[in-house]
Amino acid sequence: MSDYLPVLILAIAALGFAIAPLALAWLWAKKFSPKKPGRDKNAIYECGLESKGDAWIQFRSEYYLYAIIFLIFDVETIFLLPFAVAFTGLSAFGFIEMMIFIFLLVAGLIWACMKGVLTWK
Amino acid sequence: MDEGLRSELQKQGVFTTTLEDLYNWGRKNSVWPLGFGLACCAIEMIAASMSRWDLARFGAEVFRPSPRQADLMIVAGTVTKKMAPQVVRLYNQMPEPKYVIAMGACAISGGPFKQGYNVLKGIDRFIPVDVHIPGCPPRPEALLHAFMTLQEKIDQQQLTGEGRARHLNADKPGEFPVPEFGEHNLEPPNNPAVWKAPKLARP
Numbered sequence: 001m002s003d004y005l006p007v008l009i010l011a012i013a014a015l016g017f018a019i020a021p022l023a024l025a026w027l028w029a030k031k032f033s034p035k036k037p038g039r040d041k042n043a044i045y046e047c048g049l050e051s052k053g054d055a056w057i058q059f060r061s062e063y064y065l066y067a068i069i070f071l072i073f074d075v076e077t078i079f080l081l082p083f084a085v086a087f088t089g090l091s092a093f094g095f096i097e098m099m100i101f102i103f104l105l106v107a108g109l110i111w112a113c114m115k116g117v118l119t120w121k
Numbered sequence: 122m123d124e125g126l127r128s129e130l131q132k133q134g135v136f137t138t139t140l141e142d143l144y145n146w147g148r149k150n151s152v153w154p155l156g157f158g159l160a161c162c163a164i165e166m167i168a169a170s171m172s173r174w175d176l177a178r179f180g181a182e183v184f185r186p187s188p189r190q191a192d193l194m195i196v197a198g199t200v201t202k203k204m205a206p207q208v209v210r211l212y213n214q215m216p217e218p219k220y221v222i223a224m225g226a227c228a229i230s231g232g233p234f235k236q237g238y239n240v241l242k243g244i245d246r247f248i249p250v251d252v253h254i255p256g257c258p259p260r261p262e263a264l265l266h267a268f269m270t271l272q273e274k275i276d277q278q279q280l281t282g283e284g285r286a287r288h289l290n291a292d293k294p295g296e297f298p299v300p301e302f303g304e305h306n307l308e309p310p311n312n313p314a315v316w317k318a319p320k321l322a323r324p
Contacts, residue, residue, distance in 0.1 A: 041214055
């Protein structure tokens with residue numbers, strides 16, 4: 001335990017090093033600098049312009065479609081590559097399993113295609 | 122402490138200072154300007170901050186993108202009447218202590234656009250300017266000189282007493298009224314607490 005005493009001392013010194021300037025600045029401000037809050041100073045900062053409206057607005061969550069399409073191709077690539085490498089040594093059961101997996105992803109792609117995600121507007 | 126004793130001690134290798142001097146010394150060597158250019162003078166300001174003129178020598182190379190972190194506003198360029206409210210608002214949003222350098226003919230007086238309908242005839246009509254630099258545009262050396270002048274000014278500010286710096290005086294304002302962009306002019310056209318129209322004596 002006593003081996004760690006220098007570490008503890010160093011930790012306390014480091015903490016003091018970080019806290020002391022902040023504490024000094026705080027004490028200095030208490031003693032000398034009066035607080036001067038105001039309408040502009042407390043306002044939300046926006047390049048000198050007055051901020052308009054509320055920050056709590058609703059976002060259209062249509063981006064999830066792109067995330068799903070990405071996932072289809074991404075996951076497909078990850079599994080297709082080892083599948084192609086190990087193709088000759090694969091049993092019939094493994095092959096059918098892989099086909100089911102690909103069918104599920106293709107079904108997702110067909111769904112996206114029917115939803116009109118793939119057409120560029 | 123009187124000067125004689127101080128210099129006597131200094132000869133003996135004892136350096137004495139006051140809290141006020143130490144405070145101002147720290148302050149004047151860490152003036153962070155607001156990254157804020159309005160027109161062509163801003164190019165000279167940028168040049169001054171780059172390696173050739175090297176504003177970093179004065180501890181002022183940290184151009185802050187937010188008024189919340191800035192100490193100094195360099196009004197570099199023409200202040201149009203449409204821009205003036207934003208300039209004043211940015212000044213208000215800066216924390217005390219804050220200083221202003223009006224850089225160039227436009228910022229101090231309207232410059233070549235003084236007779237124009239849409240240019241403010243000097244930013245000192247709305248906010249207190251510490252250093253004015255003439256020139257169209259002033260060279261980076263002129264900005265450095267303004268910086269050194271500002272540093273001298275900061276160095277001489279008092280910590281206590283009647284003549285103490287504005288940011289230490291609770292009675293003095295930290296915010297200045299923001300003008301409105303009116304139909305014909307800014308409303309009000311100037312801040313009477315900061316600027317008064319000079320009386321013209323006609324013979």
